[in-house]
Amino acid sequence: MTDLQLDNSHALGRVVATERKPNTPHEFHFWTALDSPVGIGTIVRVDGAHPVNGQIPRIYGVVVEGFSYTDLQTPLHDVLGHDGTPDGASLAATERAEIRLYTAAVLRQLPEEPLQPVPMGRVYLAGAEDVAIALRMDSYLAEGARTAIPIGVYRAGGTDAPIYLDADFLLGPEAAHLNITGVSGLATKTSAIEWILQSIFTHFPAQKGSVAAVCFNVKGPDLCFLDQPGIVDAADRALYERCGVSPEPFEKVQYFAPFKPDGFSLNTLRSNEALLHNVSPLTWGLREVLQYAEVLLNKDDVDAKADALIDFIRERVVDRDFSDQLLGNKHYLVRSFADLEGWFRDLLSAMENKGNEGWRTHHVATIRKVRNRLSNISTRCSGLVTDDGAVSDLPFGSFQDRTVYVIDVASLEEDAQDLIFARVVTKLREHLEKRDLGVNHVVVFVDELNKYAPSDAQETYVRKMLLDLAERGRYLGLVLFSAQQFRSQVHRRVVGNSGTALYGRMDGDELATPGYAVLSPAVKTKLATLEKGQLMVRHPHFTQPIFVRFPRPAVMRGRDGAEQYPQAVDVDLDAAVLRSLRTLDPALTLGWVRDAIGIREDDEVIRARNATLRERPADVKKYFQSQLRPVVAAQPATRPAGVPVRSAPADDPYAF
């Protein structure tokens, strides 16, 4: 690299304009030396030659297209000139005059009025200060108004400038939401989100309040080791240092995962005993699920009549002291799926016995249908939905500042994933509306957005929720960070409402879709060949997309974590209970657990275990045992003397 490349006080190009290729207020052309460090995405500054309103105009632009050509009129002339021998061409005494001509899109003009076509002038490589001005970052980098969140470093020809997003436009209230797109398998999307969360947790201004993140781990072990240190090389450390972020894993992470269908093994890749201290089960009962029945029951299942019955059950039956004449005025307290099943059984028996076709305006067929569908939920979402009504949930109301809450739904059925997503987001919104969540802002990270909010599928509850979140969340501090492979396949209103958009390496087919028509062919080419750790950023303050480098997140990669902390093998109930309770009392032994459980039924043991985990008592042994029903001591049974039912006739020939 020459001195010229390192020193941005030297002009590296000159603005040129012709009648066929004129400059405009939004675009200009310039040429450079052949060895200049300019490339697609480079930010440059033009110093005009003549003052406008007494001020020398300064124009900032980003290179979006490049051209190279010689004075050769036709390729045939080159063939003739070298007698058709390509080898001869390299021996030519003189290389043809050649040009590097670039087109730059204007980022900013100073003065901003009058807005004029870019004048002729010298072109300089933008320094760090120029970059801040060009991207209008100067407004939120100023002391006292600092709301800058570093997202990476812009590098070109020796310039090494951190690029900042405006927190007001990333987490609200001015704009909000972030969407990232890119091909899978390059460790870009998830890594970028992890890095940005680290950056937000470090730089989110105190005056804007507290912030937490809720991440849905939808595939593999991607987000399962956010609290474990990862590999950070020297180059990454330099990026961390430049951005003022400590290369450490997340300090506070809480994991939540439902159980497997067995009801006692956690359904997560983070089930290694060494990491269970911050893993909590996620289980919901009837009341929690019934609120979101719409998520699990499709429109074909639930017509207006069924919907009315579900409403009745939700409002009048669940958690209420319910009695009815048809049921012999028996009192019901329905708190679990098991209770509900009993209630349905009694109701339908009573109707059959009395020969009734309807009950309280509900037809028997509707009642049977709703019973079938609701009862089926606990089967479809087994491990998440408990028959006994036990609830283990996210700490709504006591969310902690700078904490990541990861919900591992990677191994769940689609229905269960939808249910978790719908309920968690709704609860977050409710608590944020009431201002009692515990934090002021929550970032919700959803991967595979094209699955949850597709552009061309029928309306689903989850998609409606995402639209609502994207359109209204910023006023509440509820912010959506979303990722997907194909942005074109995501609902326009979801990605359109994302104030900030990031792009990793893109697929050629995806780039050919109309959504990318605004990008120049050269920028598309760069996007299609982007290396790991590079992103293209669009942000409300940036008038053009900018390319940045970001460091590898300082957390253990999912693949490494899965190798270092292999998933716990499935064990029997005794061992599973021990594993769970040891997180509360490491002194517990398998022998003690076996003695405590004795001959009790699995359901009872699981219920006691769940209650203990929920309560987190000081004396784990005592509390666990108190949750088990006392066993009546065995007593020897005395054999009663036999008494004949009837004496046999004396003349009975067959009597013995």
Added chain:
Amino acid sequence: MAAPALSRLLADLLPESRGTEGEAPLDLPRDTAQPPRLISAAIIEGHELRARRIVDPPVVGFAAFLDGTQETQVSRYLAGGIPIVVGTVGAVIRDRRNQRMFTWRHLVERRVYAPRAHLSADAWRRLAALTPPPVDTTDGEADEPLAHPLALREAAVHRVQEDRQRAEQALAEEWCRRETRALLIDGGISGTDAVARAVCAVGVVKSHRTLYAQGEALTTILSLARAHRSSVFRVTSPKRTNVASWYLRLRDPRGHEPMWGLVRVEIAEPEGDADVAARADLVSRWILAEAAPLSLPDARWDKMVYGVRDCEVFLRATR
């Protein structure tokens, strides 16, 4: 001063004159400036003019290239069709470093050319205020009868041409004073003694209005095959320094007119027992090495080396 600005200034200085619009430049192709002729020359390589094949392959020998341009444009007319001409001459040496061309020295001069003898004293006095001062195209011969307007214009063209030659010679002299590396000059080198005697200067003449051969020698020259040269002969002129010269065919002439790809080379006349043949072979190899890249789309691309074309493009871009 830029040409449009100078034209505006002339309009102010000579309000009695009439402006021109879209008039073509007066410059004629140099080839047509003199009648075709044949001159016999003394052979200094052997006893008769023969065709000689350049056996060794081309080799890069030139470090720089020199060329000049001129543009002569009538800016205004005074009564009687007296032209007030703006002439622009330029010359440049382009230095080749690492196969790319850079400017070593560049001259541009724009002046007004007017026939003083046909202007009023007052008009000439007003023109004399210009910087640089105007050039008198009539050599100050007062009270000459009014000449044909075309003759006046041609006189201006010749003056501009002389200024261009002076600019070229100034640069060539400076190169020869400062450098020892070989310089390819577009045209002859005999105009200046210092250049004509410099070992580093090589002139390449593309125009053949004057051919230095007669009879069989002429046939030999016009029949030269590609990468063949003629014997070296001496070019003499009463007002110029003697130089050694030979003809060289750069490209295969089959299918073209006889002078296609033919150039005449001028170098300083070797002194003493210097091997003139070896020097002619070496310089010919240098020139053949410049046959690519082609100088297309220039019409003279068969004779013009790319370095000279680069000079012309540079001068066009900067005048």
